[in-house]
Amino acid sequence: MTAESITSARTDRIPWAAMAGIIATVTVFAVAQGLTYPLLSFILERQGTTSGLIGLSAAMTPLGFILSAPFIPALSQCLGGARLAILCSILAALTLITIAWMQDIWAWMPLRFLLGFFANPLYVISETWLISITPAPRRGRIMGLYSSIVSGGFAIGPLSLGLTGTEGWPPFMIGITAFVLCGLIVLAVAARLPEMPNEGEATSVGGFVVLAPLLLFAVFTAAAFEQILLSLFAVYGAALGSAEGRIASLITCFIAGNAALQIFLGRVAERFGSTRMMLFCVLACLAGCLLLPSVFTTWLIWPLLFVWGGVSFGIYTLSLIQLGERFTGQALIAGNAAFALVWGIGGIVGSPATGLAMQLVGHHGLPLSLGLLSCVLAVFLMAGKWRG
Numbered sequence: 582m583t584a585e586s587i588t589s590a591r592t593d594r595i596p597w598a599a600m601a602g603i604i605a606t607v608t609v610f611a612v613a614q615g616l617t618y619p620l621l622s623f624i625l626e627r628q629g630t631t632s633g634l635i636g637l638s639a640a641m642t643p644l645g646f647i648l649s650a651p652f653i654p655a656l657s658q659c660l661g662g663a664r665l666a667i668l669c670s671i672l673a674a675l676t677l678i679t680i681a682w683m684q685d686i687w688a689w690m691p692l693r694f695l696l697g698f699f700a701n702p703l704y705v706i707s708e709t710w711l712i713s714i715t716p717a718p719r720r721g722r723i724m725g726l727y728s729s730i731v732s733g734g735f736a737i738g739p740l741s742l743g744l745t746g747t748e749g750w751p752p753f754m755i756g757i758t759a760f761v762l763c764g765l766i767v768l769a770v771a772a773r774l775p776e777m778p779n780e781g782e783a784t785s786v787g788g789f790v791v792l793a794p795l796l797l798f799a800v801f802t803a804a805a806f807e808q809i810l811l812s813l814f815a816v817y818g819a820a821l822g823s824a825e826g827r828i829a830s831l832i833t834c835f836i837a838g839n840a841a842l843q844i845f846l847g848r849v850a851e852r853f854g855s856t857r858m859m860l861f862c863v864l865a866c867l868a869g870c871l872l873l874p875s876v877f878t879t880w881l882i883w884p885l886l887f888v889w890g891g892v893s894f895g896i897y898t899l900s901l902i903q904l905g906e907r908f909t910g911q912a913l914i915a916g917n918a919a920f921a922l923v924w925g926i927g928g929i930v931g932s933p934a935t936g937l938a939m940q941l942v943g944h945h946g947l948p949l950s951l952g953l954l955s956c957v958l959a960v961f962l963m964a965g966k967w968r969g
Contacts, residue, residue, distance in 0.1 A: 596714050602770030604727055606666070606763050607707040608734040610673075613759035614700060615738025616752065617642075617677070621689065623747040630686055636932075641690055645697020646925035651786045653705045653918040654911065662706045663771040670764030673699040674757050681753035697925070703763065705917040706777070712905040712913060713775050718851065720905050725847025728898040732840035777914060784915040786922055793916065795961055796903055797923045799859065802954050803897035804927025806866065810835055810893075812932045813939065813947055820944035821877055834883055835890035842891025843898050855902040856962070862892040862899065863959045870952035874945065896958075897924075 618639060625635045657665055676695050683689065708727075715723045738756075745751040767774075790797060811832065818828035850858040869889040876882050904916045931950075938946030 596773065599714060599770060599773040599775070600711065600723070602766055602773065603707050603710050604730055606766045607704060607727075608730050609759045609766070610670070610700065610703050610763045611731045611734030612738045612741070613673070613677070613756040613763075614642075615735035616741060616756045616759075617680075617693075617696065617738075619739045620742060620747055620752050620756075621680070621693070623742075624684070625686055627747075628686070634686060638686060638689055638693060640929055641693035642697035642700075643925035643928040645694040645699075646701045647922050647929070648694075649698040649701045650705070650918045650922035650925070653702050653921075654785065654914045656702065657706060657709075657777045657914055658911075662710060662777040663767055663774055666703050666706050666767045667764045669699045669702045670760050670767065674760035674764075677753060677756050677760060681750060681757075701921050701925075705914070705921050708901060708917045708920070709777065709914050710775060712901065712917075715905065717906070720902055721847035721849075721851035721855070722844055723847070724898055724901045724905070725844040725850075728843035728847075728894065728901070729840050732836070732843070732894065736836050736840060784912040786915055786919045789912065789915040789919040792912070793907070793919075796900055796907075797919055798961070799896055799900045799958060800920050800923045801927040802863075802958050803894060803900070804924040805931030805954060806893040806896075806951060807839075808928045809931045809935045809947065809951060810889075813935055816936075816939065817944050817947045818877075823877075831882065831886055835886045838887035838890030839894040842888070843895060846891065846895040847898060847902065850899060850902055855899050855906065859896065859899045859903070860959065860962045862895040863955050863962060865889075865892040866896070867952055867955040867959060870948040870955060873948045
């Protein structure tokens, strides 16, 4: 065996224990996050809260994501990734305990903001760790695995409400336990986790926006696509006369595609390149927008939504792959933080803008809005502007 082949074998070696710990950490956190959105909405609706206030309350969590993002690079360098992750897990658990205890919408506004503020660093740190330890030849499949498992965690959260119900402490205890378990997992694997990368010049979140604007627009598109479908597809389906049960099943099909197809997309990206696969996913999203009105009442809507879920979130998975291919060191941390910031913006902006479009042009405003986002990103990609 030559020296070159030995070096290659070493760089291809995967630290499975650390990787399993990282993915387990963010997955249980995703369970807690996926639980809180529907749980708190059910409680507020039961209290007679208006839909506008329920929406405003839900927006506090992504607002916390947005405002925490600029602080994460400096905090991770000052405290270390493991300490910051454990601290955020404890603070998130305490915040959810307070939410369960207060049961008041006006108290929940700042508390839900804090929940997003404390949750965001964990995602940023976990993704930075994962990209740092993943060998380049296997980055596609590993990031696909990560995205699939995290999506599954988000899906488990709402499903757990079927076991606990939405009243009293039991549903909150699932979320609180998940937050605590998250910190314990980090503590257990801390010795195997890599140091937060500190090579290169210090890069702020704003500085990364200048370095990679189009990459961040891709993340914005993925976030807006997911939030629009999850929040407004029920309105679209009701306008077409579909029953609530069918609409809920269709949304579940969308989420299932989201979770099931990421490993496949990542593996194909290793073979054909992440940029080419990004363009494929965007064009597939655009095709879905064009097909949706004509197939909604037919059986074809099921495979359409399954694939739509996979390729729309695949844009984010491929953005993570691109991030690992193009950036290292402190720029990598700033990039992950910028991803979180833009994801929060996409979550806040996408649904209200599409809701306004639906008010102006009717239910077709949903596929039109999604199609416009997909079309703009596709044009930039096909024009060869994948510099950011």
